[in-house]
């Protein structure tokens with residue numbers, strides 16, 4: 001399809017013409033035409049597997065297009081590797097940061113550009129240049145701080161500074177807010193707007209359509225390897241974008257009847273969990289989840305939610321306290337995740353790469369991971385390849401996993417499709433209790449609609465569901481009861497009608513009496529009592 005949205009502008013920052021790229025039979029990009037205006041923020045949205053990351057990887061020199069041309073600033077160029085992209089003024093901020101953890105900010109920024117730095121005056125000059133960039137773009141960060149001591153929001157800032165230090169005029173960000181707190185995300189958007197105002201060009205890939213509405217000037221929609229629409233953001237809407245992405249109307253709200261809770265299925269009593277340095281991460285937490293209800297845990301990442309569900313899932317050992325599953329107290333010294341699964345506990349881990357999947361395995365193998373001893377998949381030590389593949393094909397169809405190839409290595413599926421592989425495995429084993437961490441991270445709107453509907457169906461079928469998500473929209477849409485965790489403790493319980501502002505205050509440690517429960521998370525200090533959290537100020541799909 002021709003890209004008409006930005007025709008007529010002299011020397012755009014980027015012009016892609018007829019870009020195609022296949023991986024075996026999969027046409028990841030097919031005859032892409034895209035023009036990105038200089039000095040604009042250009043959003044790219046699309047279903048999981050639509051080809052967004054592939055296109056950006058071509059622009060950044062990770063992949064070579066099979067055909068087509070790339071123009072940067074009016075010149076036709078070839079980008080055989082990332083250094084060529086950097087030389088052309090293109091910078092990329094990756095989803096998984098590429099920083100050396102035990103190096104300082106300054107060392108990371110100079111890394112790879114040391115030669116140039118030494119030629120032009122050494123470390124002192126690099127430090128001065130870093131200071132200038134920080135000041136010009138409001139990207140303050142201590143140059144001598146060690147990366148591993150910085151919160152993710154600041155690490156991302158270092159990535160941006162690194163690209164600017166290398167002279168980037170065009171900055172590509174691939175799902176930059178997936179790991180950020182709402183206020184960190186808000187700060188990032190201010191930085192992007194500032195970069196744009198200074199004449200830089202920003203390409204932003206995100207699944208969060210309200211971010212698109214809030215910060216972009218133009219938005220392009222990708223579908224099945226093609227650009228199907230490019231528009232001025234001001235002239236479109238979340239609903240229209242969602243429909244173009246998926247090819248049908250998408251229900252952006254969760255439709256559910258009031259819960260009818262039954263007996264307690266999961267009980268956590270006075271649970272305390274410490275991390276590897278013996279620092280308490282979960283402090284004396286007690287909670288219950290009944291059959292037929294969804295209990296959501298809201299909280300800024302790092303306040304104990306992950307440790308809590310990983311402990312219940314048998315991945316971590318509790319320091320003290322008790323956990324009951326189906327009325328039976330579990331002996332966590334003897335249990336492991338596999339035996340807990342047999343006892344009726346399903347777990348969708350927050351980190352699909354490290355805990356949910358073995359990336360070099362084929363899709364059909366990951367689809368039974370942890371359940372491979374089930375008699376349906378073989379007898380004794382012998383697995384039935386036919387049964388395993390037939391099972392995988394069924395799940396691929398049910399969860400619309402693309403490409404529909406159960407022999408493909410899991411590493412070669414797009415991020416959102418990898419998430420669907422984990423969800424399909426854990427949700428369809430019919431657990432009594434399901435622990436779900438960040439169910440829709442990196443997942444497109446159409447798939448979110450499906451996943452949310454499936455979670456509600458499971459609740460209505462009498463399952464007990466404990467949900468952890470940093471997305472307040474998701475917590476509020478799905479939960480029958482909401483618990484807020486701050487500093488390892490449950491600091492409040494609310495029903496689904498609670499406002500986002502109220503949850504935001506609890507998440508920042510401001511408890512019922514208006515007092516701070518403890519020192520708030522530094523990432524959240526800009527939420528003052530009586531004011532909505534920064535996130536609620538983003539216009540978009542929410543009322």
Ligand SMILES: Nc1ncnc2c1ncn2[C@@H]1O[C@H](COP(=O)(O)OP(=O)(O)OP(=O)(O)O)[C@@H](O)[C@H]1O
Nearest residue numbers: 023028048049050051052053054412413414415416
């Ligand atoms: N190295 C590879 N080998 C084989 N197939 C690949 C490879 N990289 C990507 N693909 C396939 O190309 C298609 C496009 O993937 P891509 O990662 O570009 O999608 P995306 O739009 O970024 O998706 P998501 O929103 O889920 O991140 C997918 O079908 C994916 O499985």
